[in-house]
Amino acid sequence: MLGLSPLDYFHAELLTQWSPSVTLIATPNSGDSSPHMDLLTKAGVEVIHGEPARIAADGSTCTAVELVDGRSVPAEAVVVHPPIDYTSDIADDLGCVRLDDDAIEVSELGQTSVAGVYACGDIARRSSAPSGMHFIARAVSDGLNVGAVLNQELTFNDIQAKAAP
Numbered sequence: 001m002l003g004l005s006p007l008d009y010f011h012a013e014l015l016t017q018w019s020p021s022v023t024l025i026a027t028p029n030s031g032d033s034s035p036h037m038d039l040l041t042k043a044g045v046e047v048i049h050g051e052p053a054r055i056a057a058d059g060s061t062c063t064a065v066e067l068v069d070g071r072s073v074p075a076e077a078v079v080v081h082p083p084i085d086y087t088s089d090i091a092d093d094l095g096c097v098r099l100d101d102d103a104i105e106v107s108e109l110g111q112t113s114v115a116g117v118y119a120c121g122d123i124a125r126r127s128s129a130p131s132g133m134h135f136i137a138r139a140v141s142d143g144l145n146v147g148a149v150l151n152q153e154l155t156f157n158d159i160q161a162k163a164a165p
C-alpha cells in the first residue's frame, strides 16, 4: 500500500484481511507513524518509510515498488487510495462550515450550518461520523433523506406563506 495520507495506516490494517503479506510504504504525506505502529506491528504490516519513484512490472504483472533512494520493495500488487479533493466551492460561497477533512458539516438530516442549505454524499458528513466513508450506498441513502427533508421544508414554507394574512 502506498501511504499518501494518515488514513492509509488504517487502510493497511484493513488489507491484512486480503493478504498475509502487507507492506505500507509511508511517504512524508502519511504523517507521523508512531501512534499507529503498535497496531500495525500486531497486524503484521511492515512499514517502510520512503518515496515511491516507479512501479516495476514484468509485462503486465507488478513486481515491485522502486523508491527514489534506490530501494526496491517487492510487491505483487499496489493499492493506492488517492486523497479526496472536493472541487466545488459553492458551500464556501454560501458560508457553510467545513470539518477538518474539508467535508461540509451536516446534521443527521443533512442540514448545513446555513439555514436552508442541505448537503449530502461524499462532500458532507456529520462531525460524529468517520471521515472517508465514500460509498454509493451511503450517498444514495443520504440523498434520499435530504431530498425528503428538503421537500417537506419547502412544502411547509409554501403552506405557511399561503396561510399568511
Ligand SMILES: Cc1cc2nc3c(=O)[nH]c(=O)nc-3n(C[C@H](O)[C@H](O)[C@H](O)COP(=O)(O)OP(=O)(O)OC[C@H]3O[C@@H](n4cnc5c(N)ncnc54)[C@H](O)[C@@H]3O)c2cc1C
Pocket (backbone or CB within 6 Å): 087, 088, 089, 090, 120, 121, 122, 123, 134, 135, 136, 137, 139
Ligand atoms: C475510483 C473510485 C472507485 C470507487 N469505487 C466504489 C465502489 O466500488 N463502491 C462504492 O460504493 N463506491 C465507490 N466509490 C465511491 C463513490 O463513487 C462515491 O461515494 C459516490 O460517487 C458519491 O456520490 P456523490 O453524488 O456524493 O458524488 P459524485 O459521484 O462525485 O458526484 C458529484 C457530481 O457533482 C458534480 N459537480 C462538482 N462540482 C460541481 C459544480 N460546481 N456544479 C455542478 N456540478 C458539480 C461532479 O462533476 C459530479 O458529477 C469509488 C470512488 C472512486 C473515486
